[in-house]
Amino acid sequence: MNSLISKTLIPSIFLCFSTRLTLTTNSLRHFKPPSLPPPRLMTSDSSQRVFQLKLDPVTGNSEWVVIEDNDELPEFSKEPLLATTSYLDMLNDSYRNKVFRLAIDKTLTKPCHVLDIGAGTGLLSMMAARAMGLNGMVTACESYLPMAKLMRKVLHRNGMGKAINLINKRSDELQVGVDIPSRADVLVSEILDSELLGEGLIPTLQHAHDKLLVENPLTVPYRAVTYGQLVESTCLWKLHDLYGNEAKASDGIYLVPAGLDTFIHVKSQQYPMHCDAIRKETKLLSEPFKIFEFDFWKRPDSHGETEVQIKAIDDGSIHAVVSWWILQLDPEGTIFYSTAPGWIKSPANIGKGNWCDHWKQCVWFLRGTGMKVSKGEEVLLEASHTETNVSYNVNVRVPQTDIRQHDYRSGGFQLLLSSERIATYGDNKWRLSMLAAVRNALQGRVNRLCVVADDSIFLTLLAANLSKTSHVISLFPGLRDKGAQYLENVAKANGFSMDRVEVSEKRKACLTINDTHGKKVDLLIGEPYYYANEGMLPWQNLRFWKDRTLLDPVLSEDVLIMPCKGILKACAMSLPDLWRSRHCLGEVEGFDHSVVNTTLGACGELPAPKEGPSLPFSIWQCDESKELSEIFTIVEFDFSKPISPCYGKAQVQFTKHGLCHGFVLWVDWVMDAENSIIVSTGPDHRYWKQGVKLLTKPVAVGINGSKSTSEFGSTVVEAFFDPAISELIIKHAFS
Ligand SMILES: *[C@@H]1O[C@H](CO)[C@@H](O)[C@H](O)[C@H]1NC(C)=O
Ligand SMILES: *[C@@H]1O[C@H](CO)[C@@H](O)[C@H](O)[C@H]1NC(C)=O
Ligand SMILES: *[C@@H]1O[C@H](CO)[C@@H](O)[C@H](O)[C@H]1NC(C)=O
Ligand SMILES: *[C@@H]1O[C@H](CO)[C@@H](O)[C@H](O)[C@H]1NC(C)=O
Ligand SMILES: *[C@@H]1O[C@H](CO)[C@@H](O)[C@H](O)[C@H]1NC(C)=O
Numbered sequence: 113m114n115s116l117i118s119k120t121l122i123p124s125i126f127l128c129f130s131t132r133l134t135l136t137t138n139s140l141r142h143f144k145p146p147s148l149p150p151p152r153l154m155t156s157d158s159s160q161r162v163f164q165l166k167l168d169p170v171t172g173n174s175e176w177v178v179i180e181d182n183d184e185l186p187e188f189s190k191e192p193l194l195a196t197t198s199y200l201d202m203l204n205d206s207y208r209n210k211v212f213r214l215a216i217d218k219t220l221t222k223p224c225h226v227l228d229i230g231a232g233t234g235l236l237s238m239m240a241a242r243a244m245g246l247n248g249m250v251t252a253c254e255s256y257l258p259m260a261k262l263m264r265k266v267l268h269r270n271g272m273g274k275a276i277n278l279i280n281k282r283s284d285e286l287q288v289g290v291d292i293p294s295r296a297d298v299l300v301s302e303i304l305d306s307e308l309l310g311e312g313l314i315p316t317l318q319h320a321h322d323k324l325l326v327e328n329p330l331t332v333p334y335r336a337v338t339y340g341q342l343v344e345s346t347c348l349w350k351l352h353d354l355y356g357n358e359a360k361a362s363d364g365i366y367l368v369p370a371g372l373d374t375f376i377h378v379k380s381q382q383y384p385m386h387c388d389a390i391r392k393e394t395k396l397l398s399e400p401f402k403i404f405e406f407d408f409w410k411r412p413d414s415h416g417e418t419e420v421q422i423k424a425i426d427d428g429s430i431h432a433v434v435s436w437w438i439l440q441l442d443p444e445g446t447i448f449y450s451t452a453p454g455w456i457k458s459p460a461n462i463g464k465g466n467w468c469d470h471w472k473q474c475v476w477f478l479r480g481t482g483m484k485v486s487k488g489e490e491v492l493l494e495a496s497h498t499e500t501n502v503s504y505n506v507n508v509r510v511p512q513t514d515i516r517q518h519d520y521r522s523g524g525f526q527l528l529l530s531s532e533r534i535a536t537y538g539d540n541k542w543r544l545s546m547l548a549a550v551r552n553a554l555q556g557r558v559n560r561l562c563v564v565a566d567d568s569i570f571l572t573l574l575a576a577n578l579s580k581t582s583h584v585i586s587l588f589p590g591l592r593d594k595g596a597q598y599l600e601n602v603a604k605a606n607g608f609s610m611d612r613v614e615v616s617e618k619r620k621a622c623l624t625i626n627d628t629h630g631k632k633v634d635l636l637i638g639e640p641y642y643y644a645n646e647g648m649l650p651w652q653n654l655r656f657w658k659d660r661t662l663l664d665p666v667l668s669e670d671v672l673i674m675p676c677k678g679i680l681k682a683c684a685m686s687l688p689d690l691w692r693s694r695h696c697l698g699e700v701e702g703f704d705h706s707v708v709n710t711t712l713g714a715c716g717e718l719p720a721p722k723e724g725p726s727l728p729f730s731i732w733q734c735d736e737s738k739e740l741s742e743i744f745t746i747v748e749f750d751f752s753k754p755i756s757p758c759y760g761k762a763q764v765q766f767t768k769h770g771l772c773h774g775f776v777l778w779v780d781w782v783m784d785a786e787n788s789i790i791v792s793t794g795p796d797h798r799y800w801k802q803g804v805k806l807l808t809k810p811v812a813v814g815i816n817g818s819k820s821t822s823e824f825g826s827t828v829v830e831a832f833f834d835p836a837i838s839e840l841i842i843k844h845a846f847s
Contacts (some may be wrong), residue, residue: 194258194259194262194711194712194713195710195711195712195713195725195727196647196713196725196727196728197712197713198469198470199232199233199259199708199712200693200694200697200708200712200713200714201468201469201470201693201694202232202468202470203232203233203235203697203700203705203708203712204468204692204693204694204695204697205466205468205470205471206465206466207449207463207464207465207466208302208449208468209235209700209701210701211439211441211447211448211449212235212236212239212300212302212332212441212701213239213701214441214442214447215332215333215334215441215442215447216236216239216240216243216300216332217239217243218442218447219243219298219330219332219442220240220243220244220248220298222244223244223245223247223248223249224244224248224249224297224298225248225249225250225251225292225294225295225296225297225298226240226241226244226248226249226250226251226296226297226298226299226300227250227251227253227283227292227296227298227299227300227301227320227324227325228240228250228251228252228253228299228300228301229253229283229299229301229303229316229320230253230254230255230283230301230302230303230311230316231252231253231254231263231278232254232259232263232302233259233262233263233266233705233708234252234254234263234266234267234272234276234278235700235701235703235705236300236301236302236332237250237252237267237272237276237300238266238267238270238272238275238276238703239300239701239703240298240300241272241275241276242702246275249277250275250276250277251276251277251279251286251291251292251296252276252277252278252279253279253281253282253283253286254278254279254280255280255281255282255283255285257280258711260278260280262707262708262711262712263278264278265707265708266703266704266705266707266708269704269706269707270703270704277292279291279292283316283319283320283324284315284316284319286323286324287323288323288324292324295324295325295326296324296325296326296329297325297326297329297330298329298330298331298332299320299325299329299330299331299332299408300331300332301316301331301332301408302333303316304336304437304439304471305384305471306382306384306451306471306472306473306474307382307384307474307501307502308336308338308406308437308502309497309498309499309500309501309502310500310501312499312500313406313412314406314412314413314414314499314500315414315499315500317408317411317412318411318412318414321410321411322411328409329409330409331408331409332441332442333408333439333440333441334407334408334409334440334441334442334443335405335406335407335408335409335439335440336405336406336408336437336438336439336440337402337404337405337406337437337438337440338402338403338404338405338406338435338436338437338502339400339401339402339403339435339436339437339438339452340400340401340403340420340433340434340435340493340495340504341396341397341398341399341400341401341433341434341435342396342397342398342422342424342430342432342433342485342491342493342506343394343395343396343397343430343431343432343433343434344394344395344397344428344429344430344431344482345390345393345394345395345431345432346393346431347390347393347798348390348394348431348432348475348477349429349431349432349477349481349482350534350535350538350539351378351383351477351531351532351534351535352377352378352477352479352531352534353477353479353480353481353534353538354367354368354376354377354529354534354537354538355368355373355376355480356480356481356538357535357538357539358537358538360540361538361540361543362540363540363543363544363547364577364606364607365543365547365570365573365574365577365606366573366602366605366606367537367569367570367573367602369602369605369606370605372601372602372605373480374526375525375526375527375598375601375602376526376527376528376529376534377479377526377527377528377529377534378477378528378529378530378531378534379528380503381476381501381503382435382474382475382476382501382502382503383474383475383476383477383531384472384473384474384475385472385473385474385475385733386467386469386472386473386733386735387434387453387472387473387475388453388454388455388735389732389733389735391453391454391455394434395426395428396425396426396455397424397425397426397428397430397485398422398423398424398425398491399422399423399425400452400456401420401422401493402420403418403420403435403493403495403502404416404418404495404497404502409443414498414499415496415497415498415499416496416497417494417495417496417497418494418495418496419492419493419494419495420492420493420495421490421491421492422490422491422492422493423488423489423490423491424485424486424487424488424489424490424491425487426487427485427486427487428484428485429481429482429483429484429485430478430482430483430484430485430491430506431477431478431482432475432476432477432478433475433476433478433493433504433506434453434473434474434475435473435474435475435476435502436450436451436452436453436456436473436474437450437451438450438451438452438458438460448460449464450464451471451472451473452473453473466689466692466693467689467690467692467693467734467735467736468693469690469693469729469733469734476503476504477531478506483506491506491507492506492507493505493506494506494507525597525598525601527569527591527594527595527598530642532642532798532799532800533642533799535798535799536799537570542791543570545783545789545791546570546571546574546783546789547574547578548789549674549783549784549789550571550574550575550578550637550674551578552784553635553637553672553674553784554575554578554579554582554635557579557582557634558579558581558582559581559582559583560579560581560582560583560634560635561582561583561585561628561631561632561633561634561635561668562575562579562582562583562584562585562633562634562635562636562637563584563585563586563587563623563628563633563635563636563637563663564584564585564586564587564588564637564638565587565636565637565638565640565656565659565660565663566587566588566589566590566638566639566640566642566656566659567588567589567590567591567595567639567642568586568637568638568639568642569591569595569598569599570639571637571638571639572584572586572595572599572613573599573602573606573608575635575637576603576606576608576612576613577606577607577608580608582612582635583612583613583614583629583631584612584613584614585613585614585615585616585623585627585628586599586613586614586615586616587615587616587623587659588615588616591615592615593615595615596614596615599613599615622659622662622663623663623666624665624666625665625666627666628666632666632667632668632669632671633663633666633667633668633671634668634670634671634672635671635672635673635674636660636663636667636671636672636673636674637673637674638656638659638674638675640653640654640655640656640657640675640678640781641653641779641781641791641793641800647728647801648728648801649726649727649728649801649803649840650680650728650777650778650779650793650800650801650802650803651680651777651779651803651833651838651839651840652838653779654678654749654755654779654833654835654838655838656675656751657678657749657751657755657835658755658835660673660751660754660755661754661755664754673751673752674783674784675751675781675782675783675791676750676751676752676782676783676784676785677748677749677750677751677752677781677782678748678749678751678779678780678781678782679745679747679748679749679779679780679782680745680746680747680748680749680760680777680778680779680831680833680840681743681744681745681746681777681778681779681780681792681794682743682744682746682762682764682775682776682777682778682829683739683740683741683742683743683744683775683776683794683795684739684740684741684764684766684772684774684775684813684827685731685737685738685739685740685772685773685774685775685776685795686736686737686738686740686770686771686772686773687731687734687736687737687773687774687776687804687806688736688771688773688810689734689735689736690729690734690735690737690773690804690806691715691716691773691774691806691807691810692716694713694714694715694716694724694727694806695714695715695716695717696709696714696715696716696717696718696719697709697712697714709722710722713725713727715727715774715806715807715808716806716807716808716809717808717809718808720808722808723808724805724806724808726777726803726804726805726840726842727803727804727806728801728802728803728804729801729802729804730798730800730801730802731776731795731802731804732795732796732798737795738768738770739767739768739795740766740767740768740769740770740772740813741764741765741766741767741768741813741827742764742765742767743794744762744764744829745760745762746760746761746762746777746829746830746831747759747760747831747833748760749779749833755835756835757832757833757834757835758832758833759830759831759832759833760830760831761828761829761830761831762828762829762830763826763827763828764826764827764828764829765815765825765826766813766814766815766824766825766826766827767815768813768814768815769812769813769814769815769823770812770813771810771811771812771813772807772810772811772812772813772824773806773807773810774804774805774806774807775804775805775829775842775844776794776795776802776803776804776805777802777803777804777805777831777840777842778792778793778794778795778800778802778803779793780792780793780794781793803840805842805844807844811824811846812824813825813827813846824846824847825847826846826847827844827845827846827847828844828845828847829842829843829844830842830843830844831843
C-alpha cells in the first residue's frame with residue numbers, strides 16, 4: 113500500500129487509513145473515500161502509527177482511531193484487519209505472480225538498487241533480490257503498518273530479512289539521503305486497481321520520477337494500455353437510470369418527477385464488475401478500441417484527453433462503456449497481463465486461467481436511456497483522465513447533449529444513490545410490494561406518527577402520499593439536510609405538503625418524546641438491507657434492530673415495525689472459483705507465504721482447528737456456482753422485541769450431487785406479519801452481497817440415500833448472533 117493506496121476492501125469492523133480509498137460496486141480491493149480525511153500525524157515517530165476508520169456496523173458511527181500496534185486492537189477485530197482484503201486473492205493469482213517474476217528476472221540482470229512501492233507481503237521485492245543473486249539493494253516501501261509487519265514475517269521466513277530494506281512509509285515520504293542512500297535504478301511496483309489509476313499510480317510515479325529514481329530508470333511493469341467496448345445491456349441501464357425506469361412504474365410515486373430528471377443519480381465513476389457474468393444480457397455494439405497508454409518508465413502527466421472514432425457493429429442503444437487494461441511488463445513486449453473479459457480472445461488474455469476477484473472490468477454508464485446507434489454509424493468517444501480516475505463522454509459525431517446543462521437545470525441539486533439502490537427503486541415489482549405493505553400498515557389509522565428509520569426516500573414519499581393525515585419523521589442519518597431539501601422539491605409531485613413531513617435534526621438515531629411532539633410512534637419503517645456498506649456482511653445490517661431498540665421509549669404499544677423480522681437463510685453451494693481464490697498460500701513463485709494465511713483471511717486448506725472468516729461476496733459475480741441444498745432457515749430476528757443474542761440450528765438435506773465449498777448466508781426481510789411481503793437478499797438477487805462461509809476442505813455431497821458412501825447426505829448448521837459485536841458465529845457438521 114502506498115500514498116493514495118489501499119489494497120483492501122472495507123473490513124467489517126475497521127476501515128484502514130489511506131488517502132484514497134475507493135469503493136465501487138463490487139470492489140473487493142479498495143475502500144471508499146471516507147468523508148473525513150484522517151488527521152495528520154502529529155508525532156515524530158509517525159512510522160509506528162496507523163489510522164483506522166473504526167466503524168461500528170450496528171450503530172453506524174465511525175471514528176478515526178490511532179493504532180499504535182496491531183496487538184492493541186480489541187480481540188474480536190484482530191483477525192478481520194486484513195482478512196477481508198483482496199491481498200490473498202491477489203497473491204493467489206498465479207498468472208499475475210508469474211508474469212511479474214518473468215519480467216523481473218528479465219530486467220534485473222546485474223546488481224543495482226531496486227525500489228518496490230506498495231510492497232505488500234514483499235513478493236516483488238523478494239523476486240528482485242533473488243534475481244540479483246542477493247547482491248543488489250532492494251528498498252520495499254509499505255505504508256500500512258499491519259501489512260509491513262506481515263511483510264517482515266514473510267521476509268524473515270524466506271531468509272530475506274537482511275536483503276530487503278523495509279520502510280514503513282508512503283513513498284512520497286521517502287527521502288534520498290535519509291531513508292534511502294541513493295536514487296533507485298529500477299522500480300518494481302504493482303499499485304494498480306481495476307480502473308488502473310485508483311490506487312494512485314500517477315502521483316506515485318510522478319513523485320518517484322522526481323525524487324526517488326535515476327534518470328531513465330527501468331520499470332516493471334513497463335506500460336499499461338486501457339481498452340473499451342460499447343455495449344447495450346438492460347441490466348446495466350437499470351443500475352443508473354432511475355428516471356427512465358420509474359417512468360414504467362405506475363404507482364403514482366415520483367422519486368424523480370418530470371423536469372427534475374437529474375435530481376437522483378449514481379456517481380459518475382467507473383464501476384468494477386465481472387462483466388462475464390452479464391455476457392448473455394449484453395450486446396456488443398463495437399469492436400474493442402484503445403483509449404489511453406501509460407508508460408511507467410517516464411513521468412506521467414496528471415491529466416490526459418483523447419478522442420476515439422468508433423464504428424457501431426450493430427443496431428442498439430449504447431448503455432455503457434466496458435473497459436479493461438493490458439499490462440506490458442517488459443520493454444520488448446513479450447510478457448503481458450490482461451483484465452479483459454472472457455469474450456476477448458487476445459493473445460494477452462490467453463493462459464490467464466482462473467477467475468480472480470482483485471481485478472475486474474470497469475463499467476461506465478451513459479446517462480439516461482442510452483444512445484441509439486445503427487450499424488455502421490460513427491460514434492465519438494471523448495475520454496479524459498485525472499490523477500486518479502478515467503471518465504468518458506460519448507456523442508454521435510457532433511456533441512449533442514452536454515450533461516452539464518442538465519445539472520444546471522436541476523439547480524445543481526443532486527442526490528447520489530448507489531447503483532443498487534437506484535435499480536431497486538426503479539423496480540416496479542419491488543415498489544408495488546412496498547406500496548402494499550405500507551398501505552396495509554396505514555389502513556384504518558388516522559393521525560398516526562410514522563418514523564422512517566434510515567435514509568429511505570422512497571418509504572418517506574410512500575408514507576406521506578398514502579395517508580393524508582399522518583405525520584412522518586425521517587431520521588435520514590446519512591442524507592440529513594440534503595434529504596430535507598430533496599423532499600421539499602418533490603413533495604408537490606407526490607401529493608403531500610411539508611407540514612406533515614420532517615427530517616430529524618438530531619444526529620443520533622434516538623428520538624425522545626419531545627422530538628415527536630409528545631406523540632408515540634405508530635409505524636417504524638426502514639430499508640435495513642441498505643445499511644449494507646459495501647463490504648458488510650448481511651447480519652451487520654441488523655443496525656435497524658439496534659435503532660429500533662433505542663427508539664423503544666417512544667414506540668406506541670401497538671407499533672408496527674417494518675420489516676417486522678429478519679430470517680437468516682442459507683444454502684450449501686458449490687463455489688469452486690471463489691474457494692480457489694481464498695485458498696491458503698504455501699509457496700508463491702518459490703517464496704514461502706504460509707505465515708500469511710490467517711492474517712489475510714485464507715479459508716481453503718486452512719489447517720485445523722483454525723477457521724476462515726465469513727466474507728461478503730455477490731454470488732452472481734463469483735463465476736461458477738451451484739446450489740446443492742434447498743434454501744433453509746437458521747434463525748429468526750424478531751424486531752418487535754429489543755435486540756438480543758440469537759441462536760438457531762438447522763438440519764439440511766443435500767438435493768444435488770456435487771462438491772460443497774461452503775454456505776451462503778443472507779437475510780430475508782419480512783415486511784408484514786402475514787409473511788406475505790418479503791425482500792430477499794439471496795444469491796439470486798443482484799443488488800446485495802451475501803455472507804459466505806467457506807469450508808476448509810470441499811465436501812462431496814449427494815442426495816440422501818445415494819449409493820456412494822463417501823458422500824454426505826446432510827449437514828447441521830448452527831448460528832449464533834452476538835449483537836454486541838454484530839458477529840455471527842457459524843458452525844457446521846456433516847453427516
Ligand atoms: C492458488 O490456489 C490454488 C488452489 O486452488 C493453488 O493450486 C494455487 O497454486 C494457488 N496459487 C498460488 C500462487 O499459491
Ligand atoms: C476524479 O478525479 C478528480 C481529480 O482527482 C476528482 O476531483 C474527482 O472527484 C474524481 N472522481 C471520482 C468519481 O472519483
Ligand atoms: C400520491 O398522490 C398523488 C397526488 O395526490 C395521487 O394522484 C397518487 O395516486 C398518490 N399515489 C398513491 C400511490 O396513492
Ligand atoms: C422534554 O423537554 C422538557 C422541557 O424542555 C424537558 O424538561 C424534558 O427533560 C425533555 N424530555 C426529554 C425526554 O428529553
Ligand atoms: C498456511 O497454509 C499452508 C497450505 O495449506 C499450510 O501448509 C501452512 O501450514 C499454513 N500456515 C499456517 C500458519 O496456518
